[in-house]
Amino acid sequence: MMLNKFKSEKLYHQALSVMPGGVNSPVRAFNGVGGTPLFIERADGAYIYDVDGKAYIDYVGSWGPMILGHNDPDVANAVIHAVHNGLSYGAPTEIETKVANLVTQLMPSIEMLRMVNSGTEATMSAIRVARGFTGRDKIIKFEGCYHGHADYLLVKAGSGALTFGHPTSPGVPNDFVKHTLVCDYNNLASVKQQFEQYPNDIAAIIIEPVAGNMNCVPAKKEFLHGLRALCDKYGALLIIDEVMTGFRVALGGAQDYYDVVPDLTCLGKIIGGGMPVGAFGGRADIMQQLAPTGPIYQAGTLSGNPVAMAAGYTTLNKLMDVGVYQELTDKTATLANGLKIAAKTHNVPLVVNYAGAMFGLFFTTADEVTSYQDVMQCNIELFKKFYHHMLAEGVYLAPSAFEAGFMSIKHTDREINHTIDAANRFFSNLNF
Numbered sequence: 001m002m003l004n005k006f007k008s009e010k011l012y013h014q015a016l017s018v019m020p021g022g023v024n025s026p027v028r029a030f031n032g033v034g035g036t037p038l039f040i041e042r043a044d045g046a047y048i049y050d051v052d053g054k055a056y057i058d059y060v061g062s063w064g065p066m067i068l069g070h071n072d073p074d075v076a077n078a079v080i081h082a083v084h085n086g087l088s089y090g091a092p093t094e095i096e097t098k099v100a101n102l103v104t105q106l107m108p109s110i111e112m113l114r115m116v117n118s119g120t121e122a123t124m125s126a127i128r129v130a131r132g133f134t135g136r137d138k139i140i141k142f143e144g145c146y147h148g149h150a151d152y153l154l155v156k157a158g159s160g161a162l163t164f165g166h167p168t169s170p171g172v173p174n175d176f177v178k179h180t181l182v183c184d185y186n187n188l189a190s191v192k193q194q195f196e197q198y199p200n201d202i203a204a205i206i207i208e209p210v211a212g213n214m215n216c217v218p219a220k221k222e223f224l225h226g227l228r229a230l231c232d233k234y235g236a237l238l239i240i241d242e243v244m245t246g247f248r249v250a251l252g253g254a255q256d257y258y259d260v261v262p263d264l265t266c267l268g269k270i271i272g273g274g275m276p277v278g279a280f281g282g283r284a285d286i287m288q289q290l291a292p293t294g295p296i297y298q299a300g301t302l303s304g305n306p307v308a309m310a311a312g313y314t315t316l317n318k319l320m321d322v323g324v325y326q327e328l329t330d331k332t333a334t335l336a337n338g339l340k341i342a343a344k345t346h347n348v349p350l351v352v353n354y355a356g357a358m359f360g361l362f363f364t365t366a367d368e369v370t371s372y373q374d375v376m377q378c379n380i381e382l383f384k385k386f387y388h389h390m391l392a393e394g395v396y397l398a399p400s401a402f403e404a405g406f407m408s409i410k411h412t413d414r415e416i417n418h419t420i421d422a423a424n425r426f427f428s429n430l431n432f
């Protein structure tokens with residue numbers, strides 16, 4: 001099946017001459033799967049439409065934010081209304097407090113928060129607060145986890161950094177990462193060891209509670225609770241990076257899903273409803289250390305932008321409707337089980353992980369995938385073939401074996417069954 005990508009390819013070649021790789025964020029370039037990217041014209045509900053007029057069932061959802069599906073009329077109207085009142089004032093607005101109230105209600109560990117413009121800003125700022133509050137420099141992160149592109153976090157990071165095989169980016173001085181300690185995901189002993197070596201120096205642990213940047217690898221509950229206990233023992237802060245999982249794996253985020261209480265939380269993606277927003281927050285005594293109440297500096301020209309706040313506020317309100325997360329989880333489970341059965345029928349070794357409304361597929365003979373090392377054992381070449389088959393069948397997955405898939409409320413049995421049938425056709429042509 002050949003895709004007609006005439007217009008996409010034309011636009012891609014124009015883009016290549018003025019933007020590195022023709023894109024504004026690396027994974028979009030399709031380097032992880034080969035071929036050239038689709039250029040998108042519009043999106044609606046569970047579908048995106050490329051410039052060549054083909055519709056695709058979208059499991060990328062702008063890399064997470066579009067949990068209500070694309071073009072939700074209430075979000076669109078809220079944005080239009082806000083736009084008519086002016087795009088940005090750089091002064092306080094009521095809607096910032098309304099969003100903040102909603103977030104503190106949905107995630108009780110967040111007593112106070114600050115809005116920023118991206119997930120990267122959220123994690124950078126949370127780590128600065130953690131360091132300022134504890135007076136310590138070192139942080140622990142996990143191999144395969146991605147927390148945005150700040151220098152000291154681009155150490156064995158996932159996402160584009162994994163896809164391109166440059167876990168540590170050139171341009172990051174060694175001096176800037178010397179305080180970043182890297183441990184193994186779901187391996188508490190590796191964390192204990194670092195605390196024993198540096199009992200008084202570790203400011204914080206930062207973790208993706210369901211890692212979504214090395215495909216989809218949920219943390220084990222006892223692992224997260226073990227991290228909480230280690231932080232308490234050694235006076236470090238636990239930062240849960242919920243940029244991806246917040247309002248996705250559950251309304252209260254992964255901290256609710258796993259029943260673990262962080263000191264600080266990072267948010268992004270869904271909180272902006274598709275507009276550029278991030279946030280970080282947590283214990284009031286820590287957040288009060290931020291300027292202007294405290295000495296730790298953090299600021300932003302467009303932070304709390306009224307248009308972005310309107311999109312986020314409307315999105316969060318809609319997600320509070322009873323039954324939304326049960327429905328999302330059921331849809332994800334139906335997809336995951338359907339894919340597993342299809343693979344099994346044709347003897348294709350496949351592991352499917354999922355949590356709430358995020359999922360990941362791994363072509364591997366292992367029984368389970370719980371760590372970065374497990375992810376690295378997967379058959380990437382087979383994934384690439386699968387990817388292009390699914391694309392030709394009108395299913396848009398993340399163009400990388402190291403990214404999670406996202407379900408939206410607008411995906412129905414029709415889209416899910418089409419996805420399973422398309423995968424089944426691929427599996428039936430493999431010789432396992």
Ligand code: PLP
Pocket residue numbers: 063117118119120121123146147148149208212213241242243244268269278
């Ligand atoms: N943290 C996590 C867990 C993420 O998945 C991402 C982005 O995918 C980020 C942080 C960075 O967010 P942004 O791309 O908005 O800077």
